[in-house]
Structures are given as C-alpha cells and as structure tokens.
Amino acid sequence: MRLTPDQFWTYWEWLFERGGLLGGFLLALILAVLGFIAGFLIATIKYGPAEGFLQVAKILGEFFTVDLPKMSIRRIFAIAKLSFKEAIRNRILIVVAVFVVAIMFAGWFLDPKASNPAQLYIPTVLTFTNWLMLLMGLFLSTFSIPRDIANRVMYTIVTKPVRPTEIFLGRVLGFVAVATMNLVIFGVMSYFFIVRGLSHTHDLESLQNDGLAGETTSVRFHSHSFTLNEDGVGTTNMVKGHRHIVRKVGDKVVVSEQVDDLTARNPVYGTLRFTGRDGEENTGYNVGYMSEYQKYIEGDTLSSAIWKFENVDPKLFPDVLNFDMTLSAFRTYKGDIETPVGGVVIFRSLDGEVESDRIPFRVKEFQIDQHSIPLKLKGFRKGEPADLDFFTDIAQNGSFEVVVRCRDRGQYLGMAAADLYLRASEGTFVWNFIKGYISIWLQMFIVVCFGVMFSTFLSGPVAVIATISVIVLGMFGWFIDNLTTGKISGGGPVEALVRLPLQSGSETQLDLGNEMIEGAIKGVDRGLLFSVSTLKSALPNLYDLETSDFIAYGVNLFDGLLARHLTIAFGYFLMTSVIAYFFLKTREMAG
Amino acid sequence: MSSAAPAAPETNPTTSSAPTNPDIIVETRSLGKIYRDFWGRKKVQALKSLDIEVRRGEIFGLLGPNGSGKSTTIKLMLGLLFPTSGRAFVFGKEATDVAKNERIGYLPEESYLYKFLNAEETLDFYGRLFDMPASVRKERTEALINMVGLQRARRRQLREYSKGMTRRIGLAQALINEPEFLVLDEPTTGLDPIGTREMKDLIVKLREQGKTILLCSHQLADVQDVCDRVAILHQGELKELGRVDSLLKVQDVTQIHAKGLDENTKSQIRDLIAKSQGELLKMDNPTTTMEELFLDIVRDSENRPGRRSSNAS
Numbered sequence: 033m034r035l036t037p038d039q040f041w042t043y044w045e046w047l048f049e050r051g052g053l054l055g056g057f058l059l060a061l062i063l064a065v066l067g068f069i070a071g072f073l074i075a076t077i078k079y080g081p082a083e084g085f086l087q088v089a090k091i092l093g094e095f096f097t098v099d100l101p102k103m104s105i106r107r108i109f110a111i112a113k114l115s116f117k118e119a120i121r122n123r124i125l126i127v128v129a130v131f132v133v134a135i136m137f138a139g140w141f142l143d144p145k146a147s148n149p150a151q152l153y154i155p156t157v158l159t160f161t162n163w164l165m166l167l168m169g170l171f172l173s174t175f176s177i178p179r180d181i182a183n184r185v186m187y188t189i190v191t192k193p194v195r196p197t198e199i200f201l202g203r204v205l206g207f208v209a210v211a212t213m214n215l216v217i218f219g220v221m222s223y224f225f226i227v228r229g230l231s232h233t234h235d236l237e238s239l240q241n242d243g244l245a246g247e248t249t250s251v252r253f254h255s256h257s258f259t260l261n262e263d264g265v266g267t268t269n270m271v272k273g274h275r276h277i278v279r280k281v282g283d284k285v286v287v288s289e290q291v292d293d294l295t296a297r298n299p300v301y302g303t304l305r306f307t308g309r310d311g312e313e314n315t316g317y318n319v320g321y322m323s324e325y326q327k328y329i330e331g332d333t334l335s336s337a338i339w340k341f342e343n344v345d346p347k348l349f350p351d352v353l354n355f356d357m358t359l360s361a362f363r364t365y366k367g368d369i370e371t372p373v374g375g376v377v378i379f380r381s382l383d384g385e386v387e388s389d390r391i392p393f394r395v396k397e398f399q400i401d402q403h404s405i406p407l408k409l410k411g412f413r414k415g416e417p418a419d420l421d422f423f424t425d426i427a428q429n430g431s432f433e434v435v436v437r438c439r440d441r442g443q444y445l446g447m448a449a450a451d452l453y454l455r456a457s458e459g460t461f462v463w464n465f466i467k468g469y470i471s472i473w474l475q476m477f478i479v480v481c482f483g484v485m486f487s488t489f490l491s492g493p494v495a496v497i498a499t500i501s502v503i504v505l506g507m508f509g510w511f512i513d514n515l516t517t518g519k520i521s522g523g524g525p526v527e528a529l530v531r532l533p534l535q536s537g538s539e540t541q542l543d544l545g546n547e548m549i550e551g552a553i554k555g556v557d558r559g560l561l562f563s564v565s566t567l568k569s570a571l572p573n574l575y576d577l578e579t580s581d582f583i584a585y586g587v588n589l590f591d592g593l594l595a596r597h598l599t600i601a602f603g604y605f606l607m608t609s610v611i612a613y614f615f616l617k618t619r620e621m622a623g
Numbered sequence: 624m625s626s627a628a629p630a631a632p633e634t635n636p637t638t639s640s641a642p643t644n645p646d647i648i649v650e651t652r653s654l655g656k657i658y659r660d661f662w663g664r665k666k667v668q669a670l671k672s673l674d675i676e677v678r679r680g681e682i683f684g685l686l687g688p689n690g691s692g693k694s695t696t697i698k699l700m701l702g703l704l705f706p707t708s709g710r711a712f713v714f715g716k717e718a719t720d721v722a723k724n725e726r727i728g729y730l731p732e733e734s735y736l737y738k739f740l741n742a743e744e745t746l747d748f749y750g751r752l753f754d755m756p757a758s759v760r761k762e763r764t765e766a767l768i769n770m771v772g773l774q775r776a777r778r779r780q781l782r783e784y785s786k787g788m789t790r791r792i793g794l795a796q797a798l799i800n801e802p803e804f805l806v807l808d809e810p811t812t813g814l815d816p817i818g819t820r821e822m823k824d825l826i827v828k829l830r831e832q833g834k835t836i837l838l839c840s841h842q843l844a845d846v847q848d849v850c851d852r853v854a855i856l857h858q859g860e861l862k863e864l865g866r867v868d869s870l871l872k873v874q875d876v877t878q879i880h881a882k883g884l885d886e887n888t889k890s891q892i893r894d895l896i897a898k899s900q901g902e903l904l905k906m907d908n909p910t911t912t913m914e915e916l917f918l919d920i921v922r923d924s925e926n927r928p929g930r931r932s933s934n935a936s
Contacts, residue, residue: 077663099721110751114737121739184735188796191701192752193724622703 033358033585034325035450040301043592043599052596056603059570063607067614068092091617099195099613107194111202112209119172119210127168131218134160135225142229145253147398148273150293151584153229157222158468158580165215165476166503166574172207173483174495182491186621196616200609203484211476219469223462230294234276234287243280248287260285267291273399295586296464299356299453300348302339302434309333319362319444326446328362331373331438337447340382344430344454346423352404353379353422354455355434361395362444372396374439379405379426382433386413386425395445400586402455459588467594468583474601478572479503485608489615505567506574516565524557572604641715648804648835649677649700653709656695656859669695671859672709677804677837682830684850684867685839692859693839694732697808700837701729713804725753728802732809734793738782742773742792745781746799753800767795786813794822805829805836811845823849876904 038050046052068088075084138156146152177199180186189199234248234256245259248268256268256276264280274293279286306316306327311334316327329335361373372394380387388411393401407422418425426432434452438445482502486495505512514520522528522538530553531538544550577597582589642650656670670692677683685693698704699711702719711718714726736745743764750760768777771791781789790813797805810826811819819842826849830836840846846853847867855863863870884892889906896903 102722104754106751106754110748114740114748117744118737118739184731184733185737187701187703187731187735188729188749189752190703191724191727191729192749192800193721193754194752195721620704622698 033450033581033587034448035301037449039590039593040449041592041596043595046592046596047599052599056600059603060607063570063611067611071614071618091614094617095610095613099197099617103195103197103201107198108202108205111194111199112205115176115203115206116209118176119207124168124172124210124214127164127214128217131161131164131214131221135221138225139229146272148293149230149252150226150273150586153226154584155580157226158472158583161215161218161222161469162472162475162578162580164218165211165472166479168211168214169207169476169479170483170496170499170503172210173203173480174487174499175492176203176207177484177487178490178492178495181621184622190621196613197609199616200484200488200612204480204605204609207480207484208477211480212473215469215473215476219466223465227294230274231289233289236285236287239285243285246278246285248276256287258287270399270402293586294461296459296461296588297356297586298348298456298459298588299450300341300344300456301450301453302341304447304449304452305338305340307334307336307338309335311336316447317444319446326360326448326451328444328446329436329438331443331445332441335437337436337445337452339434339436339449339452340431341427341434341454342431344427344432346427346430348456349407349423349454352406354402354404356453356455357393357395357401357403357436357447358399358451359395359401359436360397360446362446364442364444367440367443373443373445375445376437376439377403378435378437379411379422380433380435381426381428382431386418386420387411388420388426392439461586464583464586464588467589468579470594471577471579471589471597474597475574475577478506478574478577478601478604481605481608482572485612485615488612489619502571503574505564506572508575509568509571509573510575512561512564512568516561523554524561526553526556526560572600577601641717642712643715645715646679647676647712648679648714649675649683649837650712651675651696651700651709652711654696654699654706654711655708656692656699656704657707669859670699673856673861675854675861675864677835678852679835680830680833681851682826682836682838682849684846684853685837685856686843686846686853687856687862688841690858691856693856694808695859696856697806697837697839701727701806725800726803728797728800728805730793730797730805730807730810732812734789736781736789736793736796739780741780742768742777742795745792746795749796749799755800763799763801767798770798771795787815787818790814790818790822794825803834805834807836807838809840809842810838811840811842819845 038046041050071088071091072084075087078084079087135157138160142149142152142156177186180189232251234251237247237249237255239246241259243260244262244266246257248256248258252272254271256271258266258268258276258278260266260278260280266278268276268278268287270292272293274290276290277288279288306314306329308314308317309330316337317330317335318324319328327337329337355377357377359375363373374392374394376390376392378387378390388405388409391403391405393403395401405422409420409422411418411420411426413420413425420426423430436445436447436452479499479502483495483499486498490498511520515524522531523542527542528538530536530544531542536542542550542553544553577600579589579593579597581587651673654670654673655668657668658666660666669690673692673696675683685696687693695704699706700713700718702721702723705719713720713723716723737748740748746764746767747760750763755763768774771794773788773791773795776784776788781792784792790810794807794810797807807826811822814822823845826836826838830849830851838846838850850867852864852866853870854861879892893903893906
C-alpha cells in the first residue's frame with residue numbers, strides 16, 4: 033500500500049496550513065468572476081450593457097435576498113421524494129440484480145492461489161461497487177431535468193412557488209437517497225461475500241514436539257505450522273495474510289477460523305529522513321527504479337532511514353510497543369538468495385543520548401512484518417549499557433526516532449514514510465469497511481451534483497458526456513498531470529497521433545525533419561494540455577477520494593483524511609448548487 | 624443652422640413602474656417576444672407589442688388561430704418565457720417573480736404531469752410545492768378528487784388515465800392552492816361534450832367564487848359561453864379586445880323571437896318591415912346548437928334508458 037505525504041496531514045493542517053481552505057476559496061472566486069463576466073456578456077448581447085448589468089445584478093441580488101432565504105425544506109423534500117419514486121419506478125433496483133449476479137460469479141474469477149486473498153477480494157469488491165455507483169450516479173442524475181423540460185412537466189413545477197435552488201437540491205437529495213439505498217445493499221452483500229469468501233479452517237496434519245507443535249492440512253492452496261504453549265493454546269504462522277488460533281481440547285487439536293486478515297490497524301506515522309553512507313543527511317538513494325516512492329539505504333554503511341515520531345500518546349501502548357514494517361530489498365549481487373536481506377532497528381531519543389539495543393530483522397517483502405518490543409528494555413545511556421523505560425527514557429514527551437540500517441554490505445533496503453509505523457490499538461474492520469463505503473458514497477455524491485448541474489442547461493445525452501468527462505478527468509487526472517509536467521514521455525495528443533502511424537517510440541525525440549511542423553505540433557499540444565489541465569484543476573480529484581487500499585491493507589482510514597474528503601465533496605456540492613441556480617434561474621423553461 | 628426642435632423623448636414602457644391597482648390582475652405593456660435560434664438569429668416574432676389587462680373577477684378569453692401568440696402570451700405571463708420587449712405584470716409583480724405563483728393556478732394545454740404518480744400522489748406533490756402542511760394537503764386532495772370525479776381512479780397511475788381523466792387531474796392540480804387567478808390553456812381539449820359542459824360550468828362557478836380566470840381556447844363556443852371579455856390575436860398582434868356580448872352584438876340588425884305565429888301574422892310582419900324601409904334578412908324556424916342537441920339527447924336517454932330519443936326524427 034502506498035501512502036502519499038499529503039495523506040498524513042491532519043484535517044486542520046490540510047484546511048489552514050496546506051491551502052485546503054485557500055484553494056477552495058480561490059476556486060470559488062475565480063468561478064464567481066468568470067461567471068459574472070460570462071453572465072454580463074450574455075446579458076449585454078440581449079439587453080445592452082446598462083440593462084444587462086442591471087439584469088445580472090438583479091439576479092445576484094435575488095439569489096441572496098429572496099431565493100436563498102425563502103427556500104422551503106418541504107418543497108425540497110417533495111422534489112426529493114419525487115426523484116426517489118421516479119428512480120424506483122424506472123426500475124433502478126435492476127442494478128441490485130446486476131450486482132447480485134456479479135457477486136455470485138465473482139468468486140470464479142478471483143485467484144484462489146493469491147498471496148493475500150483479503151487484498152484481492154476487498155479491492156475487487158470495492159472497485160466494482162465504486163464504478164457501479166459512479167455509473168448509477170451518472171445515469172440517475174443527468175436525464176430527469178432535461179426530460180421534465182422536454183415533456184413539459186417542468187411547466188407545472190416552475191409555475192408553482194418553487195425556487196431554482198429547491199429543484200437542484202431536491203433532485204440531488206432524491207438521487208443520492210436512491211443511490212445510498214443501493215449502496216447499503218451492495219455494502220451488506222459485499223461484506224458477506226468477503227467474509228464468506230475468506231472463511232476457512234484447517235484440520236490437523238501432524239503433531240511434533242510432544243504435541244506442542246504441528247502442521248495443518250492444506251486448504252485453499254496453503255497450510256500452516258503452529259506451536260502451542262503449556263496451556264495448549266497457540267497461533268499458527270502467518271500465511272496468505274492470516275493466522276489461525278489453535279487449541280488443544282482434550283486429546284484433539286482444534287484449528288479455528290482464520291484471524292488477522294480483516295483488520296483495521298491504527299498506525300501512528302512519523303516523518304522520514306535519510307543519511308548517506310558517510311552519515312550526512314541526504315534524500316536516500318535511487319536504485320534505478322522510475323518510481324521514486326521508496327528511497328534506499330546502503331548496507332553496512334552509515335546510511336540510515338530515520339523516522340521521527342512526535343507526541344505519541346503512551347496510553348496507546350500500555351503493554352508493548354508494536355511496530356510494523358513493509359520494507360523492500362534491492363540486491364546488487366545475488367548472495368545467499370534463501371536468506372532475506374538483514375537490517376537493524378534502533379529506537380533512540382531525539383537528543384541521541386539514549387538508545388535501545390539493536391533489534392535485528394530479516395526483511396519480509398510484500399507482506400506486513402510485525403514486531404513488538406517490551407516497554408522495559410535494555411540499551412545505552414550516553415554510550416553506557418543501561419536498563420531503560422521506553423516512555424521515560426527514550427520517548428520523552430512522546431517524541432523519539434527510529435533508525436533503520438541495512439546490515440548486508442552491497443545490498444539496499446527501500447522505504448517510504450509509510451513503511452514503518454507504530455501499530456496502536458486495533459480498530460474494527462466493519463467500521464473501516466463502512467468508511468470505505470463512505471468514500472464511495474462521496475464520489476457518487478459529487479458525480480450526482482455534477483450530473484444534475486449539467487442537466488440544468490444541457491440535454492440528457494450531452495449532460496451524460498459532460499459528467500463522464502468529469503469522472504474521467506477526476507479518476508485519471510494524475511495522468512494529465514504527468515503528461516503536462518513531462519513525466520510521461522511521448523508528448524500530447526497531437527504528437528501521439530503523429531507518432532502512431534510513424535511507429536515512433538515515445539522515448540525518442542519527435543523527428544519529422546521540419547522544425548516548424550514539430551514546433552506547431554508541440555505548440556498545439558501545449559495549448560490542449562494547458563486547457564485540460566486548467567479544467568481539471570476546477571474539477572474534483574475523484575482518484576484521491578478512492579480509499580479501497582486502506583480497507584484492503586487493513587489500515588484504519590484516517591479520520592482526518594475522511595473529514596477532508598467530506599469537506600471537498602461539500603465544497604463541490606456548494607459550487608454545483610450555485611452554478612445550477614444561475615442556469616435554472618436564467619433559462620426559459622418553455623424555450 | 625439647425626431649425627429642427629429636439630424631439631420629445633419617447634416614454635419607454637419597459638422602464639415604467641409596476642401597476643398598483645389591486646383590481647388589475649394581469650397587465651402587459653408593449654409585450655413582445657421573438658424566438659431566436661441557437662446563434663441568436665431571429666426565427667419568428669411570436670408576439671408584437673401586446674397591451675392587455677385582466678381584471679379581478681372576470682373570465683378573460685384569449686382567442687386566435689394556431690400560431691397567433693396565445694400560448695406565448697400565457698407563457699410570458701407565467702414566467703416560462705422571458706419577454707424580448709415590454710413587460711408583463713401579475714398581481715403587480717414582474718411575471719418572472721416566483722412569489723406570484725403562490726396565488727396562481729395553471730392548467731397547461733396538455734396535462735403535463737408525472738405519469739408514474741397516481742392522482743393522490745400528484746395532488747400531494749403539488750400541495751407540498753405550495754409548502755402546505757400534511758393535514759391541509761390531505762383535505763384538499765380529498766375535496767379536489769371528489770370535485771373532478773376521480774374517486775375510483777385515485778390510486779391508478781396517470782399513465783393509465785384517459786385523456787379526459789388526465790385533463791381533470793390537471794385541473795385539480797391547478798386548484799390545489801385555491802388560487803385567486805387561474806390560467807387555463809385549452810381547458811376543454813380532449814373532453815367529451817358532457818365533460819366540456821362540466822368544465823364550462825365549473826369555470827363559471829369558479830368565477831362566482833371570486834376567482835379571476837384567463838382562458839385560452841380554439842373552441843369559439845367555449846369562449847362565447849363563458850368569457851366576459853376576449854382578446855383576439857392573429858399573427859402575434861392584438862386584433863380585437865372587448866366584452867363578448869358587445870363584440871358579438873350586430874348593432875344594425877334586430878332579432879325577434881316569437882312563438883305560435885300563423886302564416887298570416889308572419890306575412891303582416893314582413894309587410895310592416897317593408898313599409899318601414901327595413902330589409903328582411905331571414906325569417907324561419909330557429910335551430911339549436913349541435914352542443915345543445917347532443918346534451919338534450921344524452922339527458923333524455925339518461926331519463927328514459929333503452930328508448931330512442933324523442934328528438935330524433
């Protein structure tokens with residue numbers, strides 16, 4: 033699972049320090065100015081500049097003085113209820129049937145040999161539900177208002193004391209209610225699909241060590257080994273992302289259903305910095321991968337990865353300090369391929385005077401490497417051996433550093449900030465699962481807002497295309513960013529179109545033998561990319577709202593991140609409401 | 624040397640103030656509408672400088688052939704269209720003001736309603752749009768369903784309704800807010816003669832209750848029967864405006880209705896007209912209207928089921 037630095041920001045940090053509020057405000061301001069200019073130009077063409085200005089001012093005035101204050105909840109609910117009934121009577125519940133069929137056969141296509149079935153099942157179900165909900169939001173929201181205008185039912189609505197905002201809000205509320213009902217059904221079915229799909233147990237294959245260790249039978253392409261304590265209780269090893277609890281009941285050894293595959297860990301993250309082989313600060317080594325997500329430290333040198341944790345609450349760790357690692361290894365020589373690359377972990381105080389003993393580990397790639405250390409531990413104070421208390425001596429005021437080094441000469445360990453975290457109490461998987469669905473809900477909500485907004489001034493099919501554009505730009509905005517910044521080579525759409533028939537590789541320079549034509553192509557591409565990029569910056573980044581990885585990888589979705597997504601969705605709701613208001617207010621319903 | 628005196632500034636009716644007379648329900652001032660295409664090019668001038676007033680308590684008819692501007696006028700009054708020139712006021716407010724809709728009931732040309740709702744749901748929905756509490760909505764829904772005679776079909780979806788039934792539920796939704804001013808666009812379209820008569824009786828009854836009604840129709844008989852005043856439009860222009868009785872009255876023709884005259888007496892009347900230098904245009908037995916004949920037959924048939932009507936020859 034990859035976490036970007038911005039995902040660690042707290043809600044308030046994002047809102048006030050990282051420009052969340054300012055960005056929203058600027059977007060609102062730019063749209064307001066552009067909207068005013070466009071409105072004024074249109075009104076000027078119709079009525080002349082003076083009368084045009086008066087008309088625009090009048091509409092603006094009515095928005096604040098009449099139409100907003102006189103909104104009626106009853107009218108909004110009336111239109112919402114109507115939209116709900118309309119959707120139900122248009123047989124929207126057929127989508128539920130589609131989902132049921134998909135879920136029934138999904139098991140056939142999920143690889144039973146997967147290294148971690150939970151990380152296969154959960155993203156599959158969540159991604160499928162996500163796209164289904166986006167499509168549902170799209171088709172629910174874009175046709176109703178154009179249909180009402182086309183078949184003139186709108187005549188009987190707008191000749192009642194109904195305000196444009198009420199039409200928009202009622203429609204959005206109704207469609208969101210229908211979609212929410214579907215989403216709840218999908219959520220419940222998905223939950224049982226996942227739980228049922230992962231549920232299994234094993235029988236006893238063999239016992240050793242006077243019955244205190246043994247092997248389970250192979251079920252679903254894996255088996256476990258286990259050890260039991262003197263009370264006859266133990267756990268199996270972690271295979272395919274889960275364990276089993278094993279108990280001796282009388283003469284029999286009973287293996288429970290799997291545990292630890294559906295989790296919601298509450299990680300405490302730190303900030304990461306690196307030192308180079310000479311011990312000087314650097315940004316970590318790049319071992320040649322294009323992705324710069326993880327940086328590497330060199331083995332058997334002073335090269336270190338140092339995580340700084342601040343204000344860690346001791347109450348989160350009453351007995352032991354749990355920490356997980358998801359490091360990767362890069363070998364410059366093959367070496368002993370059976371033995372993973374080794375490293376050490378050191379906990380030390382911020383001033384560096386107190387540090388723990390070195391905790392050796394062997395890197396476990398592609399899985400969560402779980403560790404825990406006792407709170408009373410041995411270490412060094414000013415270089416002298418000492419018995420230490422973690423929160424008194426090392427983590428003074430809850431702040432400390434964790435140093436990771438690679439032990440094997442010539443080998444490298446790779447890490448990003450999210451690859452070492454303290455594992456505090458465990459959240460409940462169900463609540464985390466619900467949070468994942470809230471993320472899907474937010475995306476659907478934004479799509480419905482845009483769909484209804486577009487439908488206030490476009491015909492149904494055109495509104496669908498416009499909303500699809502929002503979804504595509506929202507889901508693949510990162511691609512546009514990479515294209516604009518040149519991270520993806522090969523140029524823009526026109527250059528790509530030229531390269532295709534010429535079979536010219538994207539990594540080579542465009543060479544048509546005519547600099548003027550090449551310049552023209554690149555110029556048009558720059559213009560196109562600038563336009564798309566500008567448009568994208570005003571649209572919601574739906575990709576960022578996608579949180580299925582958190583659920584799949586068992587990380588409790590950060591409340592701050594969810595609150596941020598809620599705020600972003602609300603911001604777009606306000607934006608689309610205002611735009612829809614002006615379009616409904618200024619269009620002729622009988623035109 | 625310029626000898627021409629400066630021209631007196633023309634008063635611009637579009638900038639004059641809103642009417643204050645509470646007895647004028649609708650007032651249009653030089654109201655005009657030009658339909659344009661996507662590029663803003665003029666397609667058709669649907670209405671040219673219309674000046675009319677609808678007064679409190681009257682039934683005002685808008686009459687004219689297809690494309691004469693009747694529907695455009697109504698849509699401008701309801702704020703469904705925006706005027707290209709001039710202004711329209713309803714209850715002293717701009718026609719585009721949403722607040723005026725509190726006091727208006729509108730029956731469109733076709734009953735444009737949600738076909739997936741039934742009669743009760745339809746009226747409840749429109750009642751909610753007037754922000755009515757549930758108890759009032761229930762009461763009015765009940766009364767209106769009874770009034771328009773849809774008791775048996777109240778739970779059927781409107782998609783199953785006949786044209787006449789749709790018209791009736793359309794009228795009921797127009798009356799849900801007990802409006803002071805009713806706009807009826809072709810109210811008798813799709814109704815059978817009995818329905819037509821009921822509709823006309825209802826319109827008159829509503830006027831008696833103090834409501835003001837604007838009626839737009841092709842059916843000249845409807846307009847003649849119920850309207851107090853009419854405006855006749857043609858090609859977007861107002862051609863005639865006035866009271867129905869005075870418009871229809873032929874000033875230089877005298878009409879005599881008498882019963883039980885023998886041929887001799889009729890001959891004396893002819894002589895008398897000739898002696899007074901008058902011209903006898905017509906003297907014969909009067910005919911009733913087809914509508915009257917049809918209604919008489921139906922009434923007779925209902926009174927004496929199974930027998931051929933006495934009116935039939």
